[in-house]
Amino acid sequence: MAQRVKVAGVGMIPFVKPGTSANYDEMGSTAARMALEDAGLSYADVEQAYVGFVYGDSTSGQAALYRVGMTGIPVINVNNNCSTGSSALYLARQAIEAGIVDCAIALGFEQMVPGALGDIYNDRPSPLGRFVEIANEGSQNIDAPMAIKVFGGAGAEYQKRYGAKTETFAKISVKARRHAEHNDKAIFRKPVTVEEVMASTPMYGPLTRLQCCPPTCGAAAAILVSEEFAKRRGLKADVTIRAQAMTTDFPSTFTEKSMMKVVGFDLTAAAADKVYADSGIAPEDVDVVELHDCFTANEILTYEGLRLTPEGTAEKFIWDGDNTYGGRVVTNPSGGLLSKGHPLGATGLAQCAELVWQLRGQGGPRQVENARIALQHNLGLGGACVVTLYERA
Template sequence: MKAYIVGVGMTKFEKPETRDWQYWDMAKEAGTKALDDAGISYEDVEQVPVGYCFQVSTAGQRAAYELGLTGVPVYNVNNNCATASTALMMARQFVEGGLNDCVLALGFEKMARGSLGGGGEGDFKTSPVARHYGIMATRHGFEMTPPTAQIFGNAAREHMEKYGTTEAQLAAVGAKNHRHSVNNPYAQFQDAYTVDEVLAAKTIHRPLTKLQCSPTSDGSAAAVVVSERFVERHGLEGRAVEIAAQAMTTDTGESFASGSCVDAVGQPMSREAARQVYDRAGLGIEDVDVIELHDCFSVNELLTYEALGMCAPGESGKLVESGATTYGGRWVVNPSGGLISKGHPLGATGIAQVAELTWQLRGEAAARQVEGARVGLAHNIGLGGAAVVTLLRREA
C-alpha cells in the first residue's frame, strides 16, 4: 500500500527563549497547520508518533492533547538528531502496512541556549555515544570544545588530509546555506555571508567556524501521512506527495573498524540508507531535483554528497565549489537554509526537511522554489546512531 503526505506545517525555528511558549504551544501550531494544509480534522487521525529529545516521558501526549482529546495512540520517539524522521517513518509504516489510513507525525524541541552536549546525561563513560567519542579520542585526543563540533571537526580534518579538501570548500557550504535561508521565513537566520565572512567567524573547533555549525533552536514540525484510499476518499490528489521509498540504517562494524571520525559520524549509515532507497524506488540520485540533508556541520554536507552518490569519494569539496548544489546547478541542496541557517530543534528537524520538500514538489516554495522539481530526497542522521533517507515523488 502506498503512503502519501497530504499536509505539512511548521513553526518558525527560533533561538531558545526567544518566545514565551511551551513545547505544547509550538506543537499545536505546527500540527494545526499540517491538518489545515490537508483540509482534515484531528478526528480523522488514527495514530500519532511524536518525536522529541529533551522533554520527559509522555511529553508527546501533552503536545498532541492540544490538537484534540480523541484517545488515539500516541508514541514517544527519541532517536537523537534523527528523531523526527523516525516518527515520520513510523507513520509511513502504519499506513503502508494497512493498519491506518491517516497518521500524524509530529516533532518538537524546546532547547537550552548554548552548545549541544555530548548526546547523553552523565559522563561519557555512560553516554550512548561513548563508543563514537572513543574513536575520536584515540586518534585525535579530547579537547575542551563542544563534543559534537569536535567529532565533526575532526572528521573534516581527516577529509582534508586524505583528499585535499580546503577550508574554503567547507566554508562554501555555510555560505550557500545561509544564502538560501534569506528566502525562508521559517529560518532562524536569514542573513547572507560570503565564503570569506564564514571563514572569519569565530572558530568552534578547527576548521569549523560558527557559521558552519547548526545552532540550538526551538521549533516544531508536523506531517499528515495517509493511504491512497484516504487521498481518493477526501479528494486530496492535488495535495498528495508520494513517499516513494524510505530506509533507516544504524551503525555496523564499518562505523568503528577504521578508527576514522568520518565513519563514526555516520557516512557508512547514510550510504547504505541511500542504497536501499534507490533500490526500492527504482530511482537514483540522477533522478533527484531537490535535497534537504543533515548539515549539522558543513563537513557533514560534504560527507553526505559522497554517501548519496552525488560525487566520488573525496570530490565533495570540488562539487560544492562548482555550484552544482545550488540554484542553476545539478541539484539544489538545502533550499531551506539547512540546519546551519534554518536551525536544528532536534525533535523537529527531519519532519521540517520533508515539509520543505513537500512545498517544493507542489510548487509552493515561493522565492526559494526549485523550478520543475518532481523528486526530492531528505537525509536525517543522528549519532549513536541512525540515518534515515526518504525519497518523495510527485507526478507531473
Template sequence: MAGRVFVVGVGMTKFEKPGSKDWEYPDMAKEAVEKALQDAGVSYEQVEQAYAGSAYGSMGQRALYEVGMTGIPVMTVSNACATGSSALFLARNAVRGGLADCVLAFGMEKMEKGSLGAGMAASKVTIVDHHLRAMVEGRGGWEAAAPMPQMFGNAGREHMEKYGSTPEHFAWIGWKNHKHSVHNPYAQFQDEYTLDQVKDAPMIFNPLTKLQCSPTSDGAAAAIVASERFVEEHGLWDQAIEIAGQHIATDTVDSFAEKSSIQAVGFGCSKRAADKAMAEAGITIEDVDVIELHDCFSANELISYEALGMAPVGEGHKLVEAQATTYGGKWVVNPSGGLISKGHPLGATGLAQCAELTWQLRGQAGARQVDGARVALQHNIGLGSACAVAVYRPAR
C-alpha cells in the same frame, strides 16, 4: 501487500533561538499540527494514530491535548537528531502496513542555549561513547572543545588530509546555506553573509567557524500521512506527495573498525539508508532534483555528498568547486537554509525537511522554489546512531 503512502499536509513553526519566545512545547506543537491539518483539509478526528518526536523528553500525548482528545494511540519517539524522521518512518509503516489510513507525525523541541553535549552526563555510557572512542583513538587524543563540533570537525580534517579538500570548501557550504535561508520565513536566521564573513567568524573547532555550525533551536513541524484509499476518498491527489522510498540505518562494526572520524559521524549509515531508500523508489541520485541534507556542520554536508552518491569518495569538494549544489547546479541542496541557517530543534528537524520538500514538489516554495523539481531526497542523521533517508515525488 504494502500500499503506497502519501504526505497530504505539512506545517511548521518558525524556528527560534532558545528562550527568545515565550512558548512551551505544547504551544509549538499545536501550531505545527494545526497548520498540517489545515493544509491537508482534514480534521483531527480523522487521525487514527500519532507519532511524536522529541529528543529531550517532551511528551506527544501532552502536546496533543491542545489539539484534541480523541483517545487515539500516541507514541513518543526519541532517536537523537533523527527523531523527527523516525516519527515519520513509524507513521509511514503504520499506513503502509494497513493499520491506519490517516496518521500524524510531528516533532518538537524546546532546547537550551549552547553546544550539544555528548549524552547523559551522569552516566559513563552515552549515546556516542563508541563514536568518541573511535575519534580519540584515530586522532590521537581529545582536544578542549565541545564534543559535537569536535567530532564533525575532525571528520572534516580527515577529509582534508586524505583527499585534499580545504577550509574554503567547508566555508562555501556555510555561505550557501545562509544565502538560501534569506527566502525562508521559517528559518531561525535569514541573513546573507559574504564568504569572507563566514571564514572569519569565530572559530568553533578548526576548520568550522560559527557560521558553519547549526544552532540550538526551539520549534515544531508536522506531517499528515495517508493511504491511497484515504487520498482517493478525500480528493487529495493534487496535493499528495508520495513517500516513494524510505529507510533508517544504524551503525555496523565498520563504523568503528578503522577509527575513522568520517565513519564515526555516520558515513556508512548514510550510504546504507540512501541506497535502500533509492532502490525502493526505483531511482538513482541522478534522478533527484532537490535535497534536504543533514548539515549539522558544513563538514557533514560535504561528506554526505559522497555517502549519497553525488560524488565519488574523496571528491565531494569538487561539487563545491563546480557550485553543483545550489541554484543553477545539478542539485539544489538545502534550499531551506538547512540546519546551519534554518535551525535545528532536534525532534522537529526531520519533519521540517519533509515540509520543505513537500512544498518544493508542489511548487509552493516561493522565492526559494527549485524550478521543475520532481524528485526530492531527505537525509537526517543522529549520532548514536540512526540515519533516515526518504525519497519523495508527486502522487501523479
C-alpha cells in the same frame, strides 16, 4: 499488497533562539493544527500519532496533542537523537504502508537551551561513549564539545584524505545563508561571505563558528494517508513517499577508527542505496535535497554518501555550483540546519515540509524549477539515519 503513502499535509512554525519560544506543547500543537489544516482534515481523522522530541519528559507528545484533541488514539513518543523527526515519519509511514491505519500524524518539536549539546544524565554510561572515545584518540582538543569534536574531526580527515581546501567548507555556509534569505522560517537569513565565515571563531579542524548549526526551538508536522483514503476523501495529495530506509551503525563505525565513519558515512550510503534500489530512481534523477548539514563538514560528506557525486569529488561539486540553483541538484533550499536552525525533534519533519512545498511548487522565491523528485537525509549520532525519497505525481 503495500499501500502507497501520500503526504496530505505539512506544517511548520518559524524556528527561534532558545529562551524566546513558546513552550513545547504550544509549539507542537500549533504545528499539528497547521498540518491538519493543510491536509483538509480534522484530528478526529487521525488514527495514530508518532511524536518526536529529544529533550523532554516522557509523554510530552500527549501533552502537545491533547491541546489539539483527545480521541483516545495511540500516541507513540520517539527519541532518536537528531534523526528523531524522521524516525517519527518512518513509523507513521510503516503503519500506513502495512495497511494498519489510513491516516497518521508525525509531529516533532524541541524546546532547547543555549549552548552546545551535552548529556543530561551523568550518573550512567553515555550512549555516545564509544563515539567520543574514538574522537579523543586523535583529538587536537579533548575538551571541545562532543558534536563539534566529532564532526570537526571528520572534516579534518576528509581534508587529509582528499586535499579539500578550507575555503570549500566555508562555501557551504555561504550557500546556506543565500538560500535562507528567502525563508521566513529560518533563524539566520543575513548573507555572509567566505571571508566572513573563515574569520569567525575557530572551533575544531576546518570548522569555524559560522559553520556550526545553532540550537533552536521549533516544531513541524506531517499528515500521512493511504492513497485509497486520499481518493475516498477527495484530498489533493500529489506527493508520494516512493521509498524510505533507516539504518543504524555497522561495525565499521568503531573498527576502522575513521571519523568519517563515526559520523555516519556508512549509515548514509547504505540507506541511500536501499532507497534508490527500492524506488528504481537514480541519484542523477533527484531535483532537490534537504540533507543534515549540522556542520559544513557533514554536508560535504553527505553529498558523497547520498551518491550525488562520487567519493572524493565533493569539492569540485561545490566549486562548480552543482549544489545550488542552476547546478545539478539544489541542496537545502530552506537554508538547512546551518541557517534554519536545528531543534532536534523537529528537524526531520521540517525537512519533509520544505520538500513537500517544493514538489507542490509552493517554494516562493526559493522554488526549485520543475521539481519532481526530492530526497531527504536526517542523521542522528548513536546512531540512526533516515533517507526518504518523495515524488510528485
